[in-house]
Amino acid sequence: MPIPEQLMTPAELSKLRPLPREFYNRDARKVAKELLGKILVRREKGHVLAGRIVEDEAYLGTDDAAAHAASGPTARNLVLFGPPGHAYVYFIYGNHYCLNVSCLPEGYAGCVLIRALEPLHGIERMVRRRGLKFDGPPTKPSELRLLTSGPGRLCQAMAITRARDNGKDVSTEGDLVIVDDGFRPKKISSTPRVGITKAAEEKRRYVISGNPFVSGKRG
DNA sequence: TTATAGATTGCCT
DNA sequence: GGCAATCTATAAT
Numbered sequence: 001m002p003i004p005e006q007l008m009t010p011a012e013l014s015k016l017r018p019l020p021r022e023f024y025n026r027d028a029r030k031v032a033k034e035l036l037g038k039i040l041v042r043r044e045k046g047h048v049l050a051g052r053i054v055e056d057e058a059y060l061g062t063d064d065a066a067a068h069a070a071s072g073p074t075a076r077n078l079v080l081f082g083p084p085g086h087a088y089v090y091f092i093y094g095n096h097y098c099l100n101v102s103c104l105p106e107g108y109a110g111c112v113l114i115r116a117l118e119p120l121h122g123i124e125r126m127v128r129r130r131g132l133k134f135d136g137p138p139t140k141p142s143e144l145r146l147l148t149s150g151p152g153r154l155c156q157a158m159a160i161t162r163a164r165d166n167g168k169d170v171s172t173e174g175d176l177v178i179v180d181d182g183f184r185p186k187k188i189s190s191t192p193r194v195g196i197t198k199a200a201e202e203k204r205r206y207v208i209s210g211n212p213f214v215s216g217k218r219g
Numbered sequence: 220t221t222a223t224a225g226a227t228t229g230c231c232t
Numbered sequence: 233g234g235c236a237a238t239c240t241a242t243a244a245t
């Protein structure tokens with residue numbers, strides 16, 4: 001297996017433009033499926049952190065009991081009712097941030113929760129942010145999984161917080177964007193969403209089939 | 220004003 | 233496999 005850092009240089013990565021706002025101006029389920037294989041990029045001074053999206057979930061609006069938008073706009077979820085292509089970051093369980101991207105036009109809620117990434121760049125910085133101790137840079141999937149496999153983990157690895165990133169436009173140039181390098185998943189599959197109790201039977205979680213960086217104990 | 224559940228993670232047995 | 237940690241938005245009083 002090639003070392004992820006070698007797949008693409010940061011210079012090549014920096015040439016890729018963000019997915020346009022119209023990409024997100026659709027039903028969250030369609031956006032979630034098409035976001036699989038795209039690259040989440042965090043630009044820092046002199047550094048770039050990047051990971052390929054391998055797992056996500058769609059949340060709808062007032063017709064989805066599991067969605068934060070289910071009971072209408074509040075101070076917390078306002079971004080969901082704004083224009084598409086914006087980051088909705090929330091704090092959960094007293095410990096973790098989760099990253100979503102808003103869908104549909106202003107006035108209509110819907111979003112995609114980014115649940116797992118395959119690390120591509122900035123791995124040493126991710127290791128530090130996660131507070132992990134390895135004997136040298138991690139190269140095996142079993143180690144790399146600890147960086148960004150899970151919604152809380154990937155936010156910590158990429159330094160995504162509500163204060164810093166909530167409301168940020170990820171469809172125009174900035175320090176948090178999603179880009180397309182042409183990669184297309186061979187096969188995707190859908191399952192029920194993780195960790196919810198309402199509308200728990202709906203299959204709105206999407207994964208790249210067989211990808212070792214999908215969250216959960218069995219990957 | 221108080222209570223409770225939550226789109227998770229990591230440690231313990 | 234079980235469960236504590238730790239904060240906050242929202243519901244209940």
